[in-house]
Amino acid sequence: MNPVAYLPQSKRLLEQVSEVIRYKHYSLKTEQAYVYWVRFFVRWCGRAGEMRHPRDMGALEVTQFLTMLANERRVSVSTHNQALSSLLFLYREVLGLDLPWLTELQRPTRPRRIPSVLTTAEIGALLGALEGEMALLAKLLYGTGMRLMEGLRLRIKDVDFDRQVLVVRQAKGGKDRVVMLPRAVHDALKMQVSQARAAWAHDREAGFAGVEVPDALSVKYPDLGRRWGWFWVFPAPHLSVDPRSQIERRHHLYEERLQRAIKLASAAARIIKPVSVHTLRHSFATHLLQSGTDIRTVQELLGHSDVSTTMIYTHVLKVAAGGTASPLDALTAQPLSIQ
Incomplete structure (x- = not known):
């Protein structure tokens, strides 16, 4: 068990999530996103008709949920990471559980892209x-x-x-x-x-x-x-x-x-x-x-x-400035001579 910094007063899970988020002064957008993913996770795991509390679930359910997001929903890397962060927050900060399998969850690698820039x-x-x-x-x-x-x-x-x-x-x-x-x-x-x-x-x-x-x-x-x-x-x-x-x-x-x-x-x-x-x-x-x-x-x-x-x-800057000159330009700038 991991002692939580704040013990939520509400008995309802989603309200507990909101309480802890507000205690930590997270933004309203973060609160809305985390509540959404926790609700989605609980409902998805109970799709067979048996609703269970996250405390009674573990690595298998979390991994299956994240796999579904990647393979079936085909969510972006940032969305996948947000869902994972929400569940880590739920288990560690709200439920006070810091179990070994939580550290073994792999985050998808965000691709490094060059941002769009206007002239x-x-x-x-x-x-x-x-x-x-x-x-x-x-x-x-x-x-x-x-x-x-x-x-x-x-x-x-x-x-x-x-x-x-x-x-x-x-x-x-x-x-x-x-x-x-x-x-x-x-x-x-x-x-x-x-x-x-x-x-x-x-x-x-x-x-x-x-x-x-x-x-x-x-x-x-x-x-x-x-x-x-x-x-x-x-x-x-x-x-x-x-x-x-x-x-x-x-x-x-x-x-x-x-x-x-x-x-x-x-x-x-x-x-x-x-x-x-x-x-x-x-x-x-x-x-x-x-x-x-x-x-x-x-x-x-x-x-x-x-x-x-x-x-x-x-x-x-390198892209905008043309970077290194292409060897094709040097080739076409002078007449070809084949001996």
Whole structure:
């Protein structure tokens, strides 16, 4: 038996999973994914009509489930790894079981792929096909290298116009970092802040609950979520119910808005490469390296823990620059002479 850091109070398995995830401050998306896979696992193992608790199952059932995902469902490597992580979390963190067979489960190897990167001309065409908030947000992501959720979760207090920097809070791995604030978006961002101020003032006057604040700060400082500095730079146009607290409050913009806008803008700009929101981050890193920026600086701006992760963009540079000249070009550049 492995002692768990938190003993869930609920008697229902899925609620226990949620309790432990929230105790560990995992994201809502992680909670939803883990609950989904645990439910799927239990139902799949009980497909013959006999529902069993995971505590009564073991290596055979877990291996069969993962094999089914790979061979029958043909899920991707990332999806397969997510399912495995969910089951490891269930047994180790929720049920407190750290059995030898858990360490023997093999993770599928993720293929190392060179990311899709746009040229500066393609970036210009893509951004030119966007309008309003979506254009500003996309420019910020390309101009700073932020991830989508990092941009959407920007708060007023983290925008420093005087120093021309943005503070990215609780990024991947729970780390903070500082990135540049592009001068090209200075005026548009100030206008966005003014619009956010109007939404904040409306919520205050109407007596709505403040925005969500991290960890237990709302308990220690009950009025913190109502303060202007903690308000979203990109607030949602309407209030919504927090899925965890069930409190109606204003969230930031929904991530799918920019994802859809990027797809439409890519089609309008006639870009044939695969384009997603994350392509802006890949292009940011590659273009910085092309301009001669040190790779360690790029690593810090991207928030990578290891420079080896950032090194993937040096491979992109080699491809973009043509790398080594082909011997065919040298052959065709001079007349053939056969003795």
